[in-house]
Amino acid sequence: xxxxxxxxxxxxLIQRAMSAGATAADVVIREAEEFSATIRMGKTESLKEAxxxxxxxxxxxxxxxxxxxxxxxxxxxxxxxxxxxxxxxRVTSEDPAAGLPEAQQLGRYEGxxxxxxxxxxxLSTEERMEWARRAExxxxxxxxxxxxxxxxxxxxxxxSKTYANSLGFMGSYxxxxxxxxxxPVAVNGSQGGMQRDYWYTVARSATALESPESVGRKAAQRAxxxxxxxxxxxCRVPVIFDSETARSLIGHIFEAVxxxxxxxxxSFLAGKLGQRVAGENITALDDGVRPGGFGSxxxxxxxxxxxxxxxxxxxxxxxxLLNAYTARKLNLKTTxxxxxxxxxxxAVGAKNFYLEPGQYTAEEMLRSxxxxxxxxxxxxxxxNIVTGDYSRGAAGMWIENGELAYPVEEVTIAxxxxxxxxHIALIGSDLEFRSALASPSLLIEGLTVAGV
Amino acid sequence: xxxxxxxxxxxxxxTPIDLDRYLAxxxxxxxDYADLYFEHTTTSSIVVDESLVKTATEGISMGCGxxxxxxxxxxxxxxxxxxxxxxxxxxxxxxxxxxxPARVSTAGVSSASPPAHNFYPVVSPATHHDxxxxxxxxxxxxxxxxxxxxxxxxxxxxxxDQVRHVLIAGSDGRSVxxxxxxxxxxxxxIARQNGNVQSGSYGGGGRVGLEFFEGDHSPESYxxxxxxxxxxxxxxxxxxxxxxxxVLAPGWPxxxxxxxxxxxxxxxxxxxGISAFxxxxxxxxxxxxxxxVDDGTVPNRRGSLNVDDEGAPTHQTVLIExxxxxxxxxxxxxxxxxxxxRTGNGRRQSYEHIPMPRMTNTYMLAGKDDPQDIIRxxxxxxxxxxxxxxxxxxxxxxxxxxxxxxxxxxxxxVTAPVKGATLIGDGPTALxxxxxVGNDLxxxxxxxxxxxxxxxxxVGVGIPTLKVSRLTVGGTAPRAAxxxx
Numbered sequence: 001x002x003x004x005x006x007x008x009x010x011x012x013l014i015q016r017a018m019s020a021g022a023t024a025a026d027v028v029i030r031e032a033e034e035f036s037a038t039i040r041m042g043k044t045e046s047l048k049e050a051x052x053x054x055x056x057x058x059x060x061x062x063x064x065x066x067x068x069x070x071x072x073x074x075x076x077x078x079x080x081x082x083x084x085x086x087x088x089x090r091v092t093s094e095d096p097a098a099g100l101p102e103a104q105q106l107g108r109y110e111g112x113x114x115x116x117x118x119x120x121x122x123l124s125t126e127e128r129m130e131w132a133r134r135a136e137x138x139x140x141x142x143x144x145x146x147x148x149x150x151x152x153x154x155x156x157x158x159x160s161k162t163y164a165n166s167l168g169f170m171g172s173y174x175x176x177x178x179x180x181x182x183x184p185v186a187v188n189g190s191q192g193g194m195q196r197d198y199w200y201t202v203a204r205s206a207t208a209l210e211s212p213e214s215v216g217r218k219a220a221q222r223a224x225x226x227x228x229x230x231x232x233x234x235c236r237v238p239v240i241f242d243s244e245t246a247r248s249l250i251g252h253i254f255e256a257v258x259x260x261x262x263x264x265x266x267s268f269l270a271g272k273l274g275q276r277v278a279g280e281n282i283t284a285l286d287d288g289v290r291p292g293g294f295g296s297x298x299x300x301x302x303x304x305x306x307x308x309x310x311x312x313x314x315x316x317x318x319x320x321l322l323n324a325y326t327a328r329k330l331n332l333k334t335t336x337x338x339x340x341x342x343x344x345x346x347a348v349g350a351k352n353f354y355l356e357p358g359q360y361t362a363e364e365m366l367r368s369x370x371x372x373x374x375x376x377x378x379x380x381x382x383x384n385i386v387t388g389d390y391s392r393g394a395a396g397m398w399i400e401n402g403e404l405a406y407p408v409e410e411v412t413i414a415x416x417x418x419x420x421x422x423h424i425a426l427i428g429s430d431l432e433f434r435s436a437l438a439s440p441s442l443l444i445e446g447l448t449v450a451g452v
Numbered sequence: 453x454x455x456x457x458x459x460x461x462x463x464x465x466x467t468p469i470d471l472d473r474y475l476a477x478x479x480x481x482x483x484d485y486a487d488l489y490f491e492h493t494t495t496s497s498i499v500v501d502e503s504l505v506k507t508a509t510e511g512i513s514m515g516c517g518x519x520x521x522x523x524x525x526x527x528x529x530x531x532x533x534x535x536x537x538x539x540x541x542x543x544x545x546x547x548x549x550x551x552x553p554a555r556v557s558t559a560g561v562s563s564a565s566p567p568a569h570n571f572y573p574v575v576s577p578a579t580h581h582d583x584x585x586x587x588x589x590x591x592x593x594x595x596x597x598x599x600x601x602x603x604x605x606x607x608x609x610x611x612x613d614q615v616r617h618v619l620i621a622g623s624d625g626r627s628v629x630x631x632x633x634x635x636x637x638x639x640x641x642i643a644r645q646n647g648n649v650q651s652g653s654y655g656g657g658g659r660v661g662l663e664f665f666e667g668d669h670s671p672e673s674y675x676x677x678x679x680x681x682x683x684x685x686x687x688x689x690x691x692x693x694x695x696x697x698x699v700l701a702p703g704w705p706x707x708x709x710x711x712x713x714x715x716x717x718x719x720x721x722x723x724x725g726i727s728a729f730x731x732x733x734x735x736x737x738x739x740x741x742x743x744x745v746d747d748g749t750v751p752n753r754r755g756s757l758n759v760d761d762e763g764a765p766t767h768q769t770v771l772i773e774x775x776x777x778x779x780x781x782x783x784x785x786x787x788x789x790x791x792x793x794r795t796g797n798g799r800r801q802s803y804e805h806i807p808m809p810r811m812t813n814t815y816m817l818a819g820k821d822d823p824q825d826i827i828r829x830x831x832x833x834x835x836x837x838x839x840x841x842x843x844x845x846x847x848x849x850x851x852x853x854x855x856x857x858x859x860x861x862x863x864x865x866v867t868a869p870v871k872g873a874t875l876i877g878d879g880p881t882a883l884x885x886x887x888x889v890g891n892d893l894x895x896x897x898x899x900x901x902x903x904x905x906x907x908x909x910x911v912g913v914g915i916p917t918l919k920v921s922r923l924t925v926g927g928t929a930p931r932a933a934x935x936x937x
Contacts (some may be wrong), residue, residue, distance in 0.1 A: 043524075043525070050542070067508075068510045069513075070511060070513075071509035071513050071532040088508040094504075095506055149726075152726065185847055194848065196845070226848070234930065237716040263642070264608070266606065343495075343700070344497070380841065382852070382874035383871055386649055387650060387871070391872065391873045392926070393843070393926070411876065412852070413926070448927070451924060
């Protein structure tokens with residue numbers, strides 16, 4: 001559907017809801033085209049292609065609300081949707097915090113966010129498969145120990161989002177995405193051990209992707225260096241998180257500053273606004289206007305214009321991340337972090353949430369560690385945002401006298417997030433935006449590594 | 453409501469002749485096999501938070517996925533529009549995986565029929581009930597959790613149900629329909645005492661109707677359990693760090709099997725030779741007191757299916773028999789390539805997804821040991837009662853699962869509660885260290901969801917009380933500081 005048609009549909013649905021008795025309503029419509037190709041051992045393994053659409057409707061009856069979604073855009077189906085949603089809203093509770101944002105808060109960021117590039121859709125199927133094939137070939141060529149592969153994939157998608165509400169907001173924007181990833185398997189001939197690892201590149205434009213050759217080579221190096229990994233004795237040592245694993249830590253901070261966790265008291269950062277929660281070297285921002293950013297958008301899913309929210313500045317917690325509902329619960333102003341799929345009411349989502357980089361190179365960080373762990377992979381879900389308790393499975397390299405000594409696996413690292421935030425000794429200079437969350441490498445002191 | 457076997461015909465006018473046309477288009481460029489997966493799913497959910505009904509949501513998703521197999525290659529396309537022209541179009545897109553002369557589907561699809569067995573004969577699916585009736589259940593949970601202890605400060609109850617109609621038709625002429633109800637309730641609690649804040653979470657469900665939520669499954673009983681977990685954690689001390697003897701309580705800790713061996717036995721990884729279990733059929737991978745099955749036929753369980761998402765009947769499949777690896781978890785493609793029997797494990801999240809081998813309900817059969825004797829036999833160790841999630845690296849076999857409720861065992865007695873901690877082990881050897889299997893097999897309460905390659909499907913797990921002689925516990929308390937060592 002054209003942008004005009006989508007906006008017409010959204011406007012129409014809101015009108016129908018209002019004339020059926022709603023006191024306020026909003027609508028989100030998504031359309032997307034997706035494509036993926038997987039090459040394995042040089043052969044096409046799968047090709048997938050599709051287009052989809054869905055819409056979500058939220059209705060308010062005073063301070064009661066309900067929501068619904070559908071992939072059926074027929075008139076009769078949408079009439080039923082409005083009617084069902086209204087009848088649900090009648091039995092939900094009065095909630096003084098419920099409602100759309102204030103009208104004067106609504107708006108659109110007018111700068112060019114570079115979210116859409118037509119070159120993603122223009123690549124032919126053959127070109128996309130060729131990119132994947134080149135990445136896998138490069139992984140095999142990089143090292144003779146790469147003997148197997150889980151495959152290389154090229155993914156592309158493009159779509160639009162439309163948001164409208166009964167306060168008169170109407171907006172749409174398009175975005176595109178493409179990514180190339182490869183998962184080679186390294187085999188240790190003499191001992192029979194096997195290790196896999198991955199590398200990938202993602203961008204909003206095909207021209208911004210890393211070359212398939214460099215992706216393949218890097219993935220191969222990562223897999224090969226894990227061969228012969230072993231456990232280490234249980235100890236308390238400094239741990240370096242590479243930028244990929246450090247991203248998960250910034251993700252935990254994001255979870256802990258989400259408004260919904262805060263008003264429920266379900267976060268170790270609840271009630272800490274204005275207080276020191278991290279070392280003075282820590283500044284974390286949520287940037288909604290970064291050009292080409294994976295979390296950038298001209299307005300959030302309630303029509304609030306994108307902005308930059310400082311979350312932690314020099315160790316002090318300055319802002320929580322909020323949508324209209326959680327802002328009202330906390331007597332604060334929304335930070336434009338409303339995020340919703342089509343099902344259900346808006347949650348709180350990250351814009352581009354990142355930790356500001358420091359000045360240290362990877363070598364400098366390594367050199368500062370006499371004995372410790374360099375973590376390249378974390379698995380499992382052993383993180384409790386309520387208490388901040390942290391315990392996850394890890395793999396990586398052992399550090400001895402400032403150098404990578406041998407690969408490590410089957411260990412856990414454990415500590416507590418509040419303490420970890422205060423013990424980030426060094427921050428790397430290697431910040432890269434590869435998702436809506438980003439962090440440079442981090443050296444954190446005083447974690448427990450459990451092994452033998 | 454339409455009965456399941458004629459749902460798509462009645463609602464969208466899809467006839468066997470249409471199915472033949474779509475399959476012919478799918479095979480218009482060659483290919484060995486094609487299938488169509490029609491899905492219509494209705495969901496409803498409620499959230500009660502701070503004792504307010506904050507959200508009620510309903511939704512409908514529907515569509516058709518077309519798959520073409522050509523050797524080990526898969527072409528896939530889908531549409532959320534069930535107009536014939538749209539389905540024909542996606543069938544032709546899926547066909548592009550093959551390059552050869554058209555292969556006419558000679559079989560001709562017969563009228564779709566329901567599966568031979570019905571493992572979830574739900575008379576009145578929850579999705580068809582009034583919101584008010586479900587709200588009553590959810591509110592009861594909220595009240596019970598708050599009444600459990602004044603230290604319970606926050607309660608959030610989520611409830612969700614769905615009914616899924618499917619029609620699966622293959623170019624081999626087989627077609628089958630199914631009607632798959634699913635319900636789940638979950639309670640999340642927060643307890644607070646002198647600045648110490650802890651949480652608990654519990655719930656249950658299955659392929660059942662609303663009548664399921666009574667007795668042991670009542671909202672009150674789930675809520676009390678969620679509240680109890682949070683209160684227990686108020687007294688938790690640091691968890692130990694390092695290798696030790698671990699006793700797993702029956703039921704949900706069966707997530708051990710799901711991570712340690714289940715994923716590694718999925719046939720796609722083994723067909724490709726990238727699993728730590730590749731080529732190990734017939735070898736010992738567990739102690740001889742261990743027998744593990746994957747069973748999609750347990751009545752009314754969350755992980756059960758009458759037919760998998762490729763139309764094959766589900767089975768009880770023996771994965772490990774008395775410690776010896778017997779079989780893999782198969783879908784159609786892998787079974788063809790490996791020349792193995794299908795096991796009814798070809799599953800997908802929705803019509804938007806390519807099916808792959810997935811677990812259903814994975815559990816270990818009961819052994820002979822008295823659970824109390826098992827605990828008494830441990831001098832120093834960990835008793836892990838309840839878990840969060842887990843994960844595994846298929847290729848090196850290392851897996852984790854995270855205990856959210858655990859206790860020290862000291863001189864054969866369960867003593868102090870410890871903070872949540874991740875347990876890590878090696879899949880191919882972890883079960884060889886099982887030294888006792890209880891006589892108390894229990895399945896989980898019906899809350900599991902498994903993720904693989906971006907697709908989520910409902911699953912079940914179960915174990916009797918198990919003793920593992922050595923597993924690494926990822927706490928923070930160094931051994932020397934532990935009073936029991």
